[in-house]
Amino acid sequence: MTGETDRDRRRKTIGSLLTQERVVILLVVLEVVLFGMFLPGFLSTSNILALLRSVAVLGMLGCGLAVVVIAGGIDLSIVAIMAVSASWSVYLSGQGHSELNSLLVGLVFAAAVGALNGIAVAFLEISALFVTLTAAIVLLGASQLFMVFGTVVYLPAHDTIIPFLGQRTFLGMPISIWLAAATLLLTHLFLSRTRWGRFTYAMGDNSETARLSGIPVRPLTVAQYTIAACVGFVGGLILAGANPTFSVRVADGGMLFDLILVVVVGGVSLSGGTGSVVGVIVGTLLIGTLLNGVTIMDLTKQYQDLLKGIVLLVAIVTDNFLHPRDEETGRQSDI
Amino acid sequence: MKLFKAIHRKVAKGLLLGASLGLVAGSVAHADDAQRIESLRQPYIDAVKGKKIVFLVTTLGVDLTAEWDRVFKETSARLGMNYSVRDSNWNTQAQVQALEAVIQEKPDAIIIHNWNVSVTARQIKKAEEAGIPVIQINQKSLQNSTALVGVDWTGVGVVTAEEMVKQCGQGSGRSGKVAIIEGDVTASDSYYQMAGVDSVFSKHSEMSIVANQGGQWDPNKAHDLAVTILQQHPDLCAFYGTWGVMDMGIAQAIKEAGLKGKVLNYSNDGGSRYACDAVKAGDITKFWTYDAPSQARDVMQLITYLFQNNYKAGTLKGALYSPLTEISQVGYSDKLCWDPVKK
Numbered sequence: 039m040t041g042e043t044d045r046d047r048r049r050k051t052i053g054s055l056l057t058q059e060r061v062v063i064l065l066v067v068l069e070v071v072l073f074g075m076f077l078p079g080f081l082s083t084s085n086i087l088a089l090l091r092s093v094a095v096l097g098m099l100g101c102g103l104a105v106v107v108i109a110g111g112i113d114l115s116i117v118a119i120m121a122v123s124a125s126w127s128v129y130l131s132g133q134g135h136s137e138l139n140s141l142l143v144g145l146v147f148a149a150a151v152g153a154l155n156g157i158a159v160a161f162l163e164i165s166a167l168f169v170t171l172t173a174a175i176v177l178l179g180a181s182q183l184f185m186v187f188g189t190v191v192y193l194p195a196h197d198t199i200i201p202f203l204g205q206r207t208f209l210g211m212p213i214s215i216w217l218a219a220a221t222l223l224l225t226h227l228f229l230s231r232t233r234w235g236r237f238t239y240a241m242g243d244n245s246e247t248a249r250l251s252g253i254p255v256r257p258l259t260v261a262q263y264t265i266a267a268c269v270g271f272v273g274g275l276i277l278a279g280a281n282p283t284f285s286v287r288v289a290d291g292g293m294l295f296d297l298i299l300v301v302v303v304g305g306v307s308l309s310g311g312t313g314s315v316v317g318v319i320v321g322t323l324l325i326g327t328l329l330n331g332v333t334i335m336d337l338t339k340q341y342q343d344l345l346k347g348i349v350l351l352v353a354i355v356t357d358n359f360l361h362p363r364d365e366e367t368g369r370q371s372d373i
Numbered sequence: 374m375k376l377f378k379a380i381h382r383k384v385a386k387g388l389l390l391g392a393s394l395g396l397v398a399g400s401v402a403h404a405d406d407a408q409r410i411e412s413l414r415q416p417y418i419d420a421v422k423g424k425k426i427v428f429l430v431t432t433l434g435v436d437l438t439a440e441w442d443r444v445f446k447e448t449s450a451r452l453g454m455n456y457s458v459r460d461s462n463w464n465t466q467a468q469v470q471a472l473e474a475v476i477q478e479k480p481d482a483i484i485i486h487n488w489n490v491s492v493t494a495r496q497i498k499k500a501e502e503a504g505i506p507v508i509q510i511n512q513k514s515l516q517n518s519t520a521l522v523g524v525d526w527t528g529v530g531v532v533t534a535e536e537m538v539k540q541c542g543q544g545s546g547r548s549g550k551v552a553i554i555e556g557d558v559t560a561s562d563s564y565y566q567m568a569g570v571d572s573v574f575s576k577h578s579e580m581s582i583v584a585n586q587g588g589q590w591d592p593n594k595a596h597d598l599a600v601t602i603l604q605q606h607p608d609l610c611a612f613y614g615t616w617g618v619m620d621m622g623i624a625q626a627i628k629e630a631g632l633k634g635k636v637l638n639y640s641n642d643g644g645s646r647y648a649c650d651a652v653k654a655g656d657i658t659k660f661w662t663y664d665a666p667s668q669a670r671d672v673m674q675l676i677t678y679l680f681q682n683n684y685k686a687g688t689l690k691g692a693l694y695s696p697l698t699e700i701s702q703v704g705y706s707d708k709l710c711w712d713p714v715k716k
Contacts, residue, residue: 079605084604085601085604088597088600088604091597188433189434189463190435190436190618192647205629280593280625281596281622282624282656283621283647284592284593285618285619288593288594291594334601334605336583
């Protein structure tokens with residue numbers, strides 16, 4: 039490239055060492071050190087477990103979303119699918135149906151919505167942003183009118199599997215953390231060790247080239263959205279099982295913002311083709327540490343939102359500074 | 374012939390006697406009827422019949438509001454009133470727009486469950502200026518209107534704080550540390566409950582609020598907050614949550630920390646079945662309910678009274694505060710709660 043100055047080259051060298059993932063890891067370490075120094079009890083095992091548990095579902099959903107985003111899509115309905123399908127299972131079980139059947143109905147429903155999302159994106163070629171945004175709105179409306187008839191469901195006393203997922207521990211660690219760890223590991227293996235994982239990157243990098251190379255782009259897209267929805271369902275069960283009451287409104291709150299933050303901050307580019315599970319892990323830890331710290335400091339939600347926004351901004355600006363866009367890396371679809 | 378005449382005379386006499394007796398009896402009965410007409414009844418029926426009432430609600434998705442809606446609907450149907458509901462589904466702007474639209478429709482009364490103290494203030498004023506009486510239920514706007522029917526939130530804050538002083542304050546042997554988890558710090562119930570708490574705690578220096586967080590009406594969020602708060606303050610004396618459904622998350626966190634019964638848990642809401650279950654199980658120490666069906670009945674009674682008096686909006690202002698019922702293990706009864714609308 040002509041006109042490249044020494045400064046540009048230096049920046050690129052630093053850039054190759056400091057990937058966005060590493061920047062975020064540094065931020066997490068910084069947070070942990072600062073909170074550990076100034077907030078008594080922050081580094082206690084029980085607080086760390088509480089911290090991990092509070093973001094376990096975020097990490098799981100982060101995996102589902104990351105796969106879709108790496109493949110060049112986006113799923114804004116994943117939180118709605120999570121809340122609606124899980125609360126429907128709880129509601130049906132509360133209506134006297136067996137817990138197992140209720141779970142099956144919830145799972146099939148989540149998978150069906152995911153598949154429909156995928157079909158609309160892959161075969162009807164509608165923008166993923168519109169498809170999934172609409173799906174989320176429709177789902178939340180339908181859940182109130184035809185499915186759970188409200189926004190709150192009560193965990194039935196006879197349920198065992200759902201509270202097991204949300205409340206029980208194994209070897210001293212909550213089941214939700216084990217499940218999140220398993221999801222992260224499986225997603226990592228899928229993306230880095232399997233042919234389908236490599237196809238996912240190829241699709242996100244250049245969908246047309248991927249198709250011409252013989253990758254079954256359309257069926258794979260449907261599969262990705264379906265898997266993301268199923269991960270959402272399991273995540274929803276963890277949340278629904280954690281307390282005697284569950285509010286479908288988690289889907290209206292800031293969870294989707296947190297989720298996108300987790301994925302983007304960890305280096306999964308919204309233009310597709312890049313990113314890894316490690317990014318999702320550090321993104322999740324960043325959010326978890328931040329939320330835990332500000333709760334201990336007793337800061338209001340407004341401060342929490344402000345801090346989250348600043349962290350996202352810092353991550354994006356750092357990334358842009360270290361990886362300046364040029365004709366080679368810049369793309370029309372950059373957002 | 375003679376016989377015939379005699380019979381005829383007798384029959385005629387009998388008829389005459391019968392008729393006069395009948396007349397007397399009839400006039401007595403008539404006098405009774407006149408006294409038996411209750412003079413307010415027909416005007417009442419006429420005044421309410423065909424009147425149009427609109428209920429603007431933040432969401433119908435919770436037991437409390439669904440119960441109000443049930444009572445409004447049933448009462449309106451019984452009295453021949455025209456009732457409709459606009460559900461803004463947790464969206465503040467949707468409620469503002471709905472209220473603007475409803476004012477144009479000129480209903481005979483508006484019932485509104487406000488989102489917060491400020492968002493609909495301008496529209497409430499506009500509605501009353503347009504001659505439509507506005508009844509606010511439970512969540513009060515800064516803009517006063519014909520009536521507020523609902524909870525005296527400041528009073529709830531005061532009774533809860535006084536109970537916390539009694540259980541956690543001087544002489545209790547407990548730490549005096551309490552944590553508060555509000556639904557939303559900008560919601561009017563939070564705004565006034567905290568005013569009530571502050572008014573009590575300002576006289577009790579031994580009491581300290583170690584955490585005050587917004588749980589966003591979400592049991593999971595409240596749970597995560599409570600877990601962290603309990604980590605930081607293992608000697609915490611009590612939690613005060615401002616909405617029962619959300620506070621079940623606090624109860625769960627206390628249970629998981631093995632502190633059930635040690636850390637007290639105070640809560641309030643409309644008092645549907647789960648509230649009683651939670652108190653019975655010891656998950657919530659004391660629950661103050663404001664009995665949702667009675668609140669809805671108060672609203673409808675007030676509205677029918679206004680209609681009978683051809684009320685002009687803007688001439689009256691006042692509150693009909695809902696009495697609080699205390700549910701605890703002392704004197705517990707299943708009857709203190711109501712069963713939510715079956716769906």
